[in-house]
Every structure is written in structure tokens, then in C-alpha cells.
Amino acid sequence: MFTPEFINHEKNEYVLVANHSLENQEAINLSLQFNKARIAFGNAHLPEHISSCRIIYDIRGQSLPAATIAQVSKTLESLCIVEFKR
Incomplete structure (x- = not known):
């Protein structure tokens, strides 16, 4: 179940x-790794018309360098829209 x-x-x-x-x-x-698997599993189990994924990273309370944000975005951008909540 997803x-x-x-x-x-x-x-x-x-x-x-x-x-x-x-x-x-x-x-x-x-x-x-977790989110790539989660997205793949979701794509396989949701109706075909639900064709797009958006992932929101809740990073409140973390002091992250821009390079970390860029790495996460670049890794997942081919699978979904990536947003960060600060």
C-alpha cells in the first residue's frame, strides 16, 4: 500500500x-535512496493519471550549505519537483 x-x-x-x-x-x-525508492513505488501503485510527484523537504532547524540543497535537487529532479521548507 502507498x-x-x-x-x-x-x-x-x-x-x-x-x-x-x-x-x-x-x-x-x-x-x-529512500526517496528514490518511495517515488518509484508510488509511481507503480498510483493511478496512471496521477503522473507527477512533488517532494517537500522540511529542513527547518537545519543549517545546510547551498551545495547540499543542490545535490538533493539534482539527484531527484528527473523524478519529481523538489521543494525545501525552511
């Missing part, structure tokens, strides 16, 4: 929220 945070039917989009620590490379790698 349950996204919510589905926006007007945009045919599902939304995921990631509240992960990104404060070291090991944590970044784990988060990226």
Missing part, C-alpha cells in the same frame, strides 16, 4: 514530505 501526504487532482500530482536530517553525507545518501 499513501502520499496528499494528491492534487487538478495538477495530477502527488505530494510527499521528507523530514530528514541532511547534515552529513551519510544522511543525505540515505534520504536520497
Whole structure:
């Protein structure tokens, strides 16, 4: 079973929220692996018309360098729209 945070039917989009620590490379790698698998699983189990994914990283309370944000965005951009909540 796959349950996204919510589905926006007007945009045919599902939304995921990631509240992960990104404060070291090991944590970044784990988060990226987890979310790539989560997106692939979601794409396989949602109706075909829900064709787009948006992931929102909740990074409040973390002091992250721009390079970390860029790494996460670049890694996931081919799979989904990536946003960060500060």
C-alpha cells in the first residue's frame, strides 16, 4: 500500500514530505535512496493519471550549505519537483 501526504487532482500530482536530517553525507545518501525508492513505488501503485510527484523537504532547524540543497535537487529532479521548507 502507498499513501502520499496528499494528491492534487487538478495538477495530477502527488505530494510527499521528507523530514530528514541532511547534515552529513551519510544522511543525505540515505534520504536520497529512500526517496528514490518511495517515488518509484508510488509511481507503480498510483493511478496512471496521477503522473507527477512533488517532494517537500522540511529542513527547518537545519543549517545546510547551498551545495547540499543542490545535490538533493539534482539527484531527484528527473523524478519529481523538489521543494525545501525552511
